[in-house]
Amino acid sequence: MFEGYTLAELGSIFAMQGFAGLILFSVFVLMALGLAIIFGQMGVINMAHGEFLILGAYITYFTSNFFLNHIPALFSVYFFVAMALAFVGAGALGMLVEWAMIRHLYRRPLDTLLATWGLSLILQQFYRSVFGAREVGVELPQWLIGSLPVTDVIEVPINGLFVMALTLMITIAVGVLMYRSRWGKQVRAVMQNRVMAGAVGIDTEKVDRYTFGIGCGIAGVAGSAFTMVGSTGPTSGQLYIVDTFLVVVFGGAQSLLGTIASAFVISQAQSTMEFFLSGSMAKVLTLLTVVGILMLRPQGLFVLKVRR
Incomplete structure (x- = not known):
């Protein structure tokens, strides 16, 4: 696999693919954070999570066109408005x-899987009917175009750095929300014992609704970031949904730290192997490795310990 490359060339390849893996890691984390909240905290298998990402991407696309055509003087800041709208x-x-x-399907994981899979197909057809089947791309502001030279052969794209910085800020915000806020305590209380949480005055239905909404909202922000690294189409979200579930399960369904760690491992492995192998073979090898590890450690990398 490494035949024909010098040590210097291999070093440059691993560095470039490592940075490409960090960009993929950022998209994985943004998607997986929302899914970890929905799946890990609520036990809902949301197969339509990718379509919420694509909704955020389409919102970003139309916001970009609106600023470009009607408020060109403010085009350089449209992305921040687009993220909020997404x-x-x-x-x-x-x-x-x-x-x-x-809300009618809680504690019925198979039913939520089938229902959200049907919702995924409905949303894909809705996007196709409203926005068209053709993939679209977002025009980036000038300050996000170009790259920064690291060495003579390695350059770092500016939009990739922005996506990573955005991922870091959102990850910190989610961590503070889940572990330092009153709402986060209510979410974890409902997750651990719904009946007892209701008995002490927590509105469990309201917590569920806002939890699901915030998880989907984070997916929308991931869609905004996605427009910087790929084109947007009605079925683009399905390209990431399997990898995102893999990230959440491998890291531990109820652990945000595990989600981040597994996203890093999987993205770096895929990015590096895709350079030397085909993209499909890289995914197969990554999947087989993760499945093998999960057979030895089915609870994932990190486990939330709860007193029973």
Whole structure:
């Protein structure tokens, strides 16, 4: 696999692929954070999570066009407006879905899987009918275009650095929200003992709705970041949903730290192997490795210890 490369060339390849893996890691983390909240904290298998990401991407695309055509003087800051709109739009749709469908299916994981898979197909067809089947790309502001030279052969794209910085800020915000806020304590109380949480005055239905909405809203922000690294189409979200579930399960369904650690391991492994092998073979080897580890440690890398 490494034949024909000098040590210097291999060093440059691993450095470039390592940074590409960090960009993929950022997208994985943004998607997996929302999924970890929904799946890990609520036990809901949301197969439509990728479609919430694509909703955020489409919102970013139309926000970009609106600023470009109507407020060109402010085009350089449109992305921050787009992220806020993507969070609100995807979060509002998530709360609607929770109220209309998910709340009737709690403690029935197979039913939530089938129902959200059907919702995924509905949303894909809706996007295809409203936005068209053609993939679209977002025009980036000038300050996000270009790259920074690290060495003579290695350059780092500026938009990749921005996506990583965005991921870091959102990860910190989610950590503070889940472990330092009153709402986070209520979410963990409902997760550990719903009946007792209700008995002490916590509105469990409200906690469920806001939890699902925030998880979907984070997916919307991930969609905004996704527009910087790929084109947007009605089925683009399905390209990441399996990898995202793999990240959440491998890291430990109820551990945000495990989600981040597994996203890093999987993204770096895929990015490096894709250079030397085909993309499909890289995914197969990554999947086989993760499955093998999960057979030895089925609870994932990190486990939330709860007193029973």
